[in-house]
Amino acid sequence: MTKISIIGLGWIGLPLAQLLQRNGHEVVGSTTTAAKQTSLISQGINAIHFSLDPFPQGIGFQKLFTSEVLVINIPPRTRSTDGKMYLEQMKFLRSMVDQSNLRKIIFVSSTGVYPDHPRDEAYTEKEPLTVETSGNSILMKGESAFKAIDKELTIVRFGGLLGDDRIPGKYVAGRENVNGSTRVNYIYRYDAARMLQWIIEKELWNETYNGVAPKHPQRREVYERNVLDLGIEPPQSYVHGTLGIDRLVCGEKILATGFTFNFPDPLDFPYSGSI
Template structure:
């Protein structure tokens, strides 16, 4: 049994907490409001109120920093901000980690840190990335905030899909949709299982891309969503051109023995909400 704290019991964090509990681990997590706290407690997960504004505030959140493993799952929302607030949050969080003496951290990141430009070969975890080449400088700086932690593993997820996150929903009825490129997706179930796998197999001091091994064509996925879930199809697609793929390799986690339940995005299960 491992004592695990999860900062951010959201779309990935909450099912991770539930899976770890099912497997006998001692889990506590955080959410930012009393309303969310009540809902999560009703699901049987221990939770505290904790927010970084950017300094920490909440109730009894010190319990989060008494665990063997800390999972940091806070999205930067850098598409809508300049990233300064997020980096301040990470700075305060790093101070709290150091004060508590936590040795093992999983930092949930994104494949958005890789350069935006396309190339023939897929991007790998050991590719060198700097502030000049990265596709998301805020997220890269966030990763580096915890780089000197004794046992840090960074997980860079591709597009998180599954359940109510349905690719075809986001392009329904739109014009000039890019359908000719291949995806770097991962299903929610596999993303959660991957994080649990790292904790249970003690895969520390590593970087892993969380990307399903099959890179299906976007158009094929959209059209399958249309057939199976009844979405309006895109009204038009962009003209296909060669070498437009920006692929991220997920082979490294496979080499550790991890197996995807949903290796092909064409087989991802979804449910449609109104």
């Protein structure tokens, strides 16, 4: 049994906590609202009210920093903010980690760190990245905030987290001039949680892994499957694009460790949410 803390019992953090508990680990996690804390406790999850605003706030959150393993799963929300708040949060979080007896860290990041430039070859974990060359400087700075730490650190860069109530076709329904020719870098929600569990239990530390499903269908194929399976309104039109020249992210490194995806093809992702 390993004591594991999860900062962020959200869309990925909650199923991760449930998976780890089923395997006998002692899990504690955080949520930013008291109402969500009550809901999680009713589900059998040891949840603590903790937020970074950017200063640490909550009750009893010090317990999060007494485990052996810490999973940091805080989205930067760079689409809706300038990212400054996120970087301040990471600064305070890094200080708390430095002062703790935590031994191992998983930092959840995104494939958005890779340059937003189409090319023939796929981006891999070996891609040399700087704040200047990254596709998202805030994400890159977030990762960098935990590098050179005196603990074992593994960074996981997830692609588009989809499945259940996150339906890609819903976001382009009825729209015109939709990009349908590029290939996707998606991962199913529970495969993402399983991948984090795998890294913890297989002790895959001091590494960087991309978390994307092995198959990369075109966006149009995914949208049309959603239309067929879920009755979503299709896009009104697509823009013409060149096939094979896009921003593909390679996820083969985690496969080489023996990990397998339950849903390796985004065309087969299950969806259960309302549309």
